[in-house]
Amino acid sequence: MCDDKSNMQAYAGVDVGSLATKSVVIVDGNIAGSSVIPTGVYPEKAGQEAMKIALASAGLEQNELRFIVATGYGRITAKYADKTVTEITCHAKGASYLRQAARTIIDMGGQDCKVIKLDREGNVDDFAMNDKCAAGTGRFLEVMANVFKVSLDELGPMALKAKSIVPISSTCTVFAESEVISLIARGEPPEDILKGIHQAISNRVSGMASRVNPEAEIFFSGGVAKNVGMKAALETALKSSVYVPDFDPQLVGALGAAVLAKSHGPKV
Amino acid sequence: MALATLGKFKEALKERPAELADARREGKKAIGWIGYYVPEEVIHALGLIPVRIGRGGDDRLAELGSNYISTQNCIFLRECVGLFAENKDPYVKNLDAVVVDAACLQMYRMSSIIKYYFKANTLVLGVPRNYYLPEGREYFRKEMGFLVERLENIAGHELEAEKLVASVKLYDDIRRAVLELYKFPSLYCQPITWREVFETVQSGYLLDKEKYLSLLKELLAELKEKPDSFGGASPEKGVRVLLTGSAIHPGDTKLIDIIEASGGRVVCDNLWSGLAPYLDKKVEDATLGGIADAYLGRVPAPALPYFDGATDPRLNTLKRLAKELEVHGVIYYTLRYCDSANFKVRNTKNALADDGVPLLNIHTEYSGSDAGAIRTRVEAFIEMLGTADDKEMRQ
Numbered sequence: 144m145c146d147d148k149s150n151m152q153a154y155a156g157v158d159v160g161s162l163a164t165k166s167v168v169i170v171d172g173n174i175a176g177s178s179v180i181p182t183g184v185y186p187e188k189a190g191q192e193a194m195k196i197a198l199a200s201a202g203l204e205q206n207e208l209r210f211i212v213a214t215g216y217g218r219i220t221a222k223y224a225d226k227t228v229t230e231i232t233c234h235a236k237g238a239s240y241l242r243q244a245a246r247t248i249i250d251m252g253g254q255d256c257k258v259i260k261l262d263r264e265g266n267v268d269d270f271a272m273n274d275k276c277a278a279g280t281g282r283f284l285e286v287m288a289n290v291f292k293v294s295l296d297e298l299g300p301m302a303l304k305a306k307s308i309v310p311i312s313s314t315c316t317v318f319a320e321s322e323v324i325s326l327i328a329r330g331e332p333p334e335d336i337l338k339g340i341h342q343a344i345s346n347r348v349s350g351m352a353s354r355v356n357p358e359a360e361i362f363f364s365g366g367v368a369k370n371v372g373m374k375a376a377l378e379t380a381l382k383s384s385v386y387v388p389d390f391d392p393q394l395v396g397a398l399g400a401a402v403l404a405k406s407h408g409p410k411v
Numbered sequence: 412m413a414l415a416t417l418g419k420f421k422e423a424l425k426e427r428p429a430e431l432a433d434a435r436r437e438g439k440k441a442i443g444w445i446g447y448y449v450p451e452e453v454i455h456a457l458g459l460i461p462v463r464i465g466r467g468g469d470d471r472l473a474e475l476g477s478n479y480i481s482t483q484n485c486i487f488l489r490e491c492v493g494l495f496a497e498n499k500d501p502y503v504k505n506l507d508a509v510v511v512d513a514a515c516l517q518m519y520r521m522s523s524i525i526k527y528y529f530k531a532n533t534l535v536l537g538v539p540r541n542y543y544l545p546e547g548r549e550y551f552r553k554e555m556g557f558l559v560e561r562l563e564n565i566a567g568h569e570l571e572a573e574k575l576v577a578s579v580k581l582y583d584d585i586r587r588a589v590l591e592l593y594k595f596p597s598l599y600c601q602p603i604t605w606r607e608v609f610e611t612v613q614s615g616y617l618l619d620k621e622k623y624l625s626l627l628k629e630l631l632a633e634l635k636e637k638p639d640s641f642g643g644a645s646p647e648k649g650v651r652v653l654l655t656g657s658a659i660h661p662g663d664t665k666l667i668d669i670i671e672a673s674g675g676r677v678v679c680d681n682l683w684s685g686l687a688p689y690l691d692k693k694v695e696d697a698t699l700g701g702i703a704d705a706y707l708g709r710v711p712a713p714a715l716p717y718f719d720g721a722t723d724p725r726l727n728t729l730k731r732l733a734k735e736l737e738v739h740g741v742i743y744y745t746l747r748y749c750d751s752a753n754f755k756v757r758n759t760k761n762a763l764a765d766d767g768v769p770l771l772n773i774h775t776e777y778s779g780s781d782a783g784a785i786r787t788r789v790e791a792f793i794e795m796l797g798t799a800d801d802k803e804m805r806q
Contacts, residue, residue, distance in 0.1 A: 216783060231791035267795040269769065272788055
């Protein structure tokens with residue numbers, strides 16, 4: 144993609160999440176390549192592989208990178224990175240890059256959920272995190288998709304078709320699964336149950352968000368941000384507009400890592 | 412360069428269990444105690460050996476304790492019960508009685524359980540909820556008198572006024588030395604770390620008191636001789652952190668390890684197991700009544716009722732320390748089911764925010780399963796507070 148590479152400034156961010164590993168390459172300040180692959184059981188290999196694919200999509204080799212920042216729970220295994228930074232800081236940077244006015248981020252990933260408050264410069268001002276419980280995470284929705292025997296992508300659109308709502312009283316994944324099975328057996332419409340599931344998660348996330356005094360609008364990132372039903376449920380629970388970027392929301396952390404790599408400049 | 416006196420503390424601590432066992436063989440009696448209002452100097456004045464009991468950080472012992480006390484009690488107290496259940500701790504197995512104050516009601520329950528299951532001779536010291544009223548002070552004076560009667564029975568003689576005066580003086584000297592020692596980790600050059608100070612103070616609860624004071628004086632002299640103690644060295648990098656919340660006990664190092672590994676520097680604490688008991692304690696009158704008033708007049712234990720935010724001495728002490736020590740942030744440690752610390756997080760966070768001091772709450776137990784998650788939070792907090800390096804990255 145670059146004819147003259149002598150002055151090219153290429154940086155990579157790698158976000159090794161619990162379920163997916165993501166990488167973004169930026170060249171001269173612009174997003175040039177990206178990738179999303181399953182993390183599997185070898186996070187270090189997954190990070191290298193994701194970066195390799197992102198580099199290939201940008202037409203670059205690893206030796207052309209000036210700096211690499213790794214983030215996500217697997218950052219501690221990222222020997223290939225020049226620096227590691229937490230996903231909280233990276234999400235802040237990624238969101239600011241995509242939407243300078245962003246002040247509150249809700250990131251719903253595979254196994255954790257976080258709310259990040261930003262200052263005017265896009266720095267982290269406060270944050271709250273839930274990662275001891277699967278409620279409010281992609282994993283919770285995966286379990287529910289399995290109960291309904293539908294794909295993860297179908298959950299949100301189905302919830303939006305609900306004519307009514309069946310409240311779910313439990314946000315514990317295990318108990319909620321039993322509750323949903325009982326509701327199905329009772330003959331409740333799947334769409335209405337799914338709306339209840341989305342509402343239960345969004346209420347929980349909303350409670351967590353209140354700890355950081357969120358400011359409108361909400362920037363929604365992470366794999367779960369692709370779920371239109373969750374976006375709608377969050378808007379209701381938070382009484383605020385929720386913005387999902389056109390750029391893949393699952394890549395926001397990796398993008399932030401790449402932005403931080405760029406700000407760090409070339410390695411000495 | 413390592414401080415030589417710290418090695419002497421370690422040596423003394425290593426020898427202490429054998430010393431204690433020898434002393435008991437010679438007819439001396441050891442009194443275990445735990446809490447915030449137990450008058451250690453009175454135990455000492457009676458010729459009894461005071462030993463603060465309790466350890467933290469051991470999930471196995473906590474699980475053992477959970478066979479006797481509900482798991483909906485804080486993990487520190489569950490571990491305390493586990494210590495009695497196992498009866499291998501060199502201090503726990505060498506006790507003639509255990510004094511527990513009832514400021515924390517879970518601790519009070521723990522005292523009932525170790526009495527019921529393990530036949531521990533427990534003496535409970537009542538603590539008034541209305542500690543700020545004259546009636547509360549009167550009640551506590553009477554409770555103190557009742558405790559002393561029971562301790563006198565164990566000692567086999569009455570409390571002597573002269574010995575009480577001497578013990579009050581000894582404990583006041585220790586208090587002054589501890590307060591002086593606590594100033595060093597907050598110096599920018601940090602000639603001694605907060606962890607070293609904290610461990611030193613914890614060892615003092617087990618050591619012979621005269622020996623402890625003598626070692627404290629030696630340590631202070633060594634620190635003052637260090638060329639970089641006062642303004643000699645340039646400020647080092649590191650985010651300055653103040654610790655508060657649930658008590659941290661010896662062995663409970665998970666959070667401290669993570670803070671240090673993440674580039675944070677603890678400069679002070681405001682814990683009831685750390686600095687708090689030494690603040691604002693003035694025994695004006697070395698009598699039982701004077702001692703009772705002095706204990707009740709200190710910064711109150713976290714378990715006692717709170718005043719309105721603006722007037723609560725605990726909150727004000729925290730705010731004062733944060734300001735005076737120029738900390739970048741406060742880490743508020745809460746153990747699951749330590750409700751007296753848990754429910755105040757938001758209020759404390761808001762009060763500190765008014766002073767521009769961010770607060771991170773770490774809510775945990777003793778198992779290591781959440782170490783990765785805590786590490787992410789602490790690292791993110793340290794990144795947020797910003798070392799010079801991180802600030803550069805933010806630009």
